[in-house]
Amino acid sequence: MRHRYRAYTGGPDPLAEPDPPTDAELRAVDELLALVAAADPDSDADREALDALADALSRYGSGERAALAETDPSELRRLLGPEGAAARTRLDAADHGLSPRELRRLGEAALRDVERGRGARPGGHAGPSGPGGTTGEMTGAFLPYEAEEDRPLDASATAREAALRRARSAGPPLLPEDLRVAETEPESAAAVCLLIDLSHSMVTRSLHEAAARTALALLALVRTRHPQDRVQVVGFGERAVELTPAALVAHDRSEAPGTNLHHALRLARAHVRRHRGLLPRVLVVTDGEPTAHLSEDGRARFAWPPAPRTVEATLAELDAVLREGAEVTFVLLADDPRLRAFRALVERRRGVRVVDADADLLGPVVLDRYRRR
Structure with a gap:
């Protein structure tokens, strides 16, 4: 099943250098190799098939993951019986997952795709408080530019530094040490919750993968550049559930009924309350109006x-999130009469922003909203 992830984020294969097999995979391989060694072939053809199977399994155990594709499950069952088939099933289950390092590489590939391929502004949290989208209050001082600097260059300060250097001694018009960035106060940490619609319509409109890539990119951005932030990703269909990077990648894109934004907002409010003192931000990605909510007994309706009760419950939960001081951004991936009616209801609320996007713009829009403080 690993092959389905190889084109997941586009561009260079983030899994081109896979991690070695896990302990669970190696145990299944050893079990299969033991069955191969104990097998009593009925013919020379079966002996050759067993030798080929042993060779593929040995290469897989040594780290050549592609070797598993050389083994035919039906042929393995014929040669090794039910025990062999069960061991192969356990091996498939273990091989389906991705290691933490591979998940990190997927997130980094998704982030590169958003920042470079889609034209989103790379770097730190882009916001309105400073030139070029820097965040935090500017102190009025300027600092030398450093490699991997998130903040944009300040042209005036750079030109001034170059002029002062040339006044002291002759030299080229511009040197790397002339580069300057504006100093800003440290930005505040944020408690961010990204709510992703996993409903039937997201699947049929081919929006699910774009949403998953966006979530992976956001997690990679936080991990690598803003580790002080606390981010939660929630997927919502008939019910809402917190999603790990592994769950995002492994989600089977089933046609889940319902769009339970009410439940998702409730989880977001709990996340914000757990991290009081941080800037609360909620980002909602959806292509439809809410069609499900949690009743008082906890069942999804x-x-x-x-x-009408679903809309009322959802708006009440949205108001509760806003009372926690959160800024809520709705990223709408469709435009239909019912969604426009729901949009009109949420836009009336102070602290809510609504933006439109499509699959290509989703990543840049979400990351831009996250960067704004």
Whole structure:
């Protein structure tokens, strides 16, 4: 199943150098090799098939993951019986997952795709408080530019530094040591919750993968550049659930009924309350109006067309999130009459921003909203 992830983020294969097999995979391989050694072939053809199977398994155990594709599950069952088939099933289950390092590489590839391939502004949190989208209050001082600097260059300060250097001694018009960036106060840490619609319509409109890539990119951005932030990713269909990077990648894109934004906002409010003192931010990615909510007994209630009670419960939970001081951004991936009606309801609320996007713009829009303080 690992092959389905190889084109997941586009561009260079983030899994081109896979990690060695895990302990669970190696145990399944050793079990299969033991069965091969104990097998009593009925013919020379079966002996050759067993030798080929042993060779593929040995190469897989040594780190050549592609060797597993050389083994035919039906042929393995014929040669090794039910025990062999069960061991192969355990090996498939272990091989399906990705290691933490591979998940990190997927996130980094997704982040590069957003920042370079899609034209999003790279660097630190882009916001309105300083030139070029820097964040934090500017102190009025300027600092030398350093490699991997997130802040944009300050042209005036750079030109002034170059002129002063040339006044002291002759030299070229510009040198690397002339480069200057504006000094700013440290930015505040944020508690961010990204809510991703996993409903049937997201799958049929081919928006699910764009949303998953966006979430992986956001997690990579936080991990590598803003580790002080606390980020939660929540997927919502009939119910809402917190998603790890592994769950994002492994999600089977099933056609989940319902868009339970009510439940997702409730999880977001809990995340914000757990991290009081941080800047609360909630980002909602959806292509439709809410069609499910949690009843008082905790059961999910789905209705199409949406029941008035679902909309009321969702708006009440949104208001509760806003009372926690959160800024809420809705990123809408569709435009239909029912969604426009829901949009009108949320736009009336102070602290809510609504933006439109499509699959290509989703990543840049979400990361830009995250960067703004």
